[in-house]
Amino acid sequence: MSTAERIIQVADLTYITKSLHSLNKDIETVSSQVSDVGNVLTNTRSELKRLEDAFLRFVAADLKAKELSLAETRQVKIRQELETTYGYYAEVRRQATGILQAADVNVVRNETIKAATESLMLSAPRYWLAPALVALAAWLSDHAELARRALAEAIRRDDEKTSLFFALVSRRAGRGEACRTWLDRFFGMQDPTSLDRQSVILVDAVASGIFGGEIRLQCTRRIESWIDELSEQAGFVETQRRQWTDGLLTKMPTPDRSDKYSHLSRFSPTWPRLNESMNQAATHEVVLKHFQGIFDGALPSAKSIGAAVDGLLDTLVSQFDDEELPLRRDDRLNQLIINESGDRQAAERRQALENAALDERVSFTQLLTNAAMNPELSKATRATQRYAIALSRAWIRDAHDDLSATFRNAVPAEAEVAIEGWAGKTRGGENERELLASLGTHLDAERDATLAKLKLGVGHWVAGVVGVMALLMAIKGGMVPALVGIAAIGWVVVARSKIAKAKELVIQEAKKKKAQCEQALKATLAELVEWRRELAARDAVAAQVTQLLDAISPEQYTLSTHESTRRVIAAAA
Template identity: 75%
Template structure:
């Protein structure tokens, strides 16, 4: 072999050797990348799930923020419209008791009162109270003809409110006969199945004890006859249960307790039902506190009949009229959206439970429900709340028992669990050992499946066979084939080492993951035990609610008449 041939052969072998090394490095890099794809893919999926959840939370928060801003803007516009359209009603309302109090102390001239009321008549062309005040001023000035004409106009505009208004004024002035006549007129227009909202004033008057003995007896008998008439209807008991159930549900908490039960809310698909059941159980405490608050402490009656009637007159004239209802409903919805921090669905759900409170006409029993459960909207006094609750105690107890039974029936029995693709179920964590075994077996199977994929494949064994073949051929064909054979076999062992290292890493990661999942399962079961305890504790309060309601009676919660002893009879 010549020198030139030896130089060429050495150069060629060096190039081939370098190429094999480069190829080996490239294959090694690709192998490392492929080995990391599995872990990166799992991490990517987890990150995508987290990002999806974060995005949905962001969208929900953004929607709530926009709804909150819109509700605040709409509320301002609605209240401006109320002020613009019905603002003059407020001026008329302010004059009502002012005229009576001015007449009591005789510090305002009759001409001034007459001029003021006639001016109100001009500024409120549709409002019933304006001609009623003109009639009152004419009556105080002994102008009989003017009083009759103004009274006729007030009756034409709103007969019921006018009759109740003058019944209260007659009682204020101590004219029992006139009070009885006006009340007879008012009662004659009433249908216990369709009462106007101002009828709560009558219940206020009865509960506050402002009527004399004969008139008070007349009102009590009429109320009893209303209840008897309604009770004679088919399905009355069922209606009352449903009605009071809706009333009690207006107090239902809507709290997400995931912050307290972090693992249970994360690893249990049943969390929505668990959270709802806990809110339902919490209703018992809210209802108990509501009723205890109504009856807690003595009621201090007004110092005299004039002050007592003035309070009722303020309630009567300050109640908004039916024509304001659409705007008032919209205003209430926006207020609820603000209270719910922009959650319009929750606000609409609350308003649907309150809708009957703003209905133009309701049954007498619905009137009692509204007065007892939502005094701010129904304009009921605390005395009326007590009387309405006491009068409805049997219906309240039945409705509460129905709700309690339905709440208990909805409590999830088997609690679903889901951790890293594994699923199981438990009632109260009593099968913890079994669940841990199942979770461990699932994770071990997943580990074994992943390890099974990390093995020498066809290409690796083909490389060994090819390398051996090249080495055999090298005896007759030269060193070039020997180098190729050695490179192939070397690549085989390098790949085998990488696979062994990858299997070791996978086994370590699987062991760590198994430990974390088992800890998560134990924490979830511990929180489930705590959840059961909290639910049982809250559910026990249902018995306290029933006992408290049973202790109430209507007679114990009516103020004595102002004509004799003014005191509050002790509550049971």
């Protein structure tokens, strides 16, 4: 037996054993904590993206909620200001047709009507309708001089509206010659490239069959001449396509479909474009329903020429004046923000497309576009919408075809997928096997990189060398080197065991993560397939829009009048 063996044999190793046991426990604890930290980091990486997405959604929702609240508050203030500043206009408007109806049944004395209109004249010092009503009351009372003075004042305030107003009043009274005279005056002031918004009333009268005989022929010829004059301008066709493209775009929906495509919206950086493409394709269905709502069913017909003209007069006098436009625009923007649930950007985009309907001066073809697509703003009836679409059907189809092609070209050919640092592309999930293999390779590489870091460090190797050297020295140096050598080598052996356990844990976690990522990829690809299927179905509605437009022609709309004759209004678009 050598001296070293005798020294080890006789030495009391109890303390060393206890120390090694305690050291082993400490190493196990540290190793367990390191493993826990590794697990937390692994989970943190996968949850961080979810947290970021949730935070961004929260911020967006909070901004929308604030914008919605502000829009509701602003709208109340704006409407209060409209009521305060222009509220007296409403009182004047309410009495316009009332005077005519009172004259019909002869239940109100002329002196009462005269006094009422003169009172309105005092309360509306700038409004054109007030002196027009005074002139009307004087006309009913055979006060020619007062009628002339009041009429001159109404013409001074707004010649076009006054002329159209008395053309309609004359038609209501059956004064054909007076109606023709006022219409000639109105037409003489018109430039088809720059019409006032109230010109839609004239189109409405033509479309509704209000004018009879020669007057209707006069109006239709003038409308045809307007179209011919505009058609001779350079770039006319391109302008019509642009106008109708903007009009059709006002119908594009703007919902976020993340709830329906939860995996696709979460794991595809292309999702914003995919969502926009779906909204663009959904436009066809909205446009189709809009046109069907215009052409389906019979038009409500007035029982008499008086009731029909009263409807047009209500529209004419209820249109807000140009000085109200700034407040009306603000009111419309706030209403759109409310309609879009607080999405201000979407509301501003929609208002930008609608603004043409609120322009003070527009071309005749723009007037048709406004009437067809934004009747609530242009004050157009369904008869006017039908007439406008029939006149413009060729331009609408061209614009719709262009818009359809633009939408289809904007559809992403490939969708990106990004999961846990891996990225891939696919058209419609047909390369699922390749993507799964690529994802697996990425995750395996990530696992291997983590495993590569779990190894004995420089300190362990130094401890091992020191331990071996200490044992060799113990042969000659006694018990102390032997104890040092045993402790050093024991620490290395325990560390290696812990590293092996940590690697096994990493492998298990990596396997679990791989399964979750593969499942997420499969779900994302499945949603992409469903998205493409829905997109194709919505895009197919474009053909139905085309069929509806092809079936429309001005010749098919024989507008009944309040006379015994009928006339087909025909104009080539």
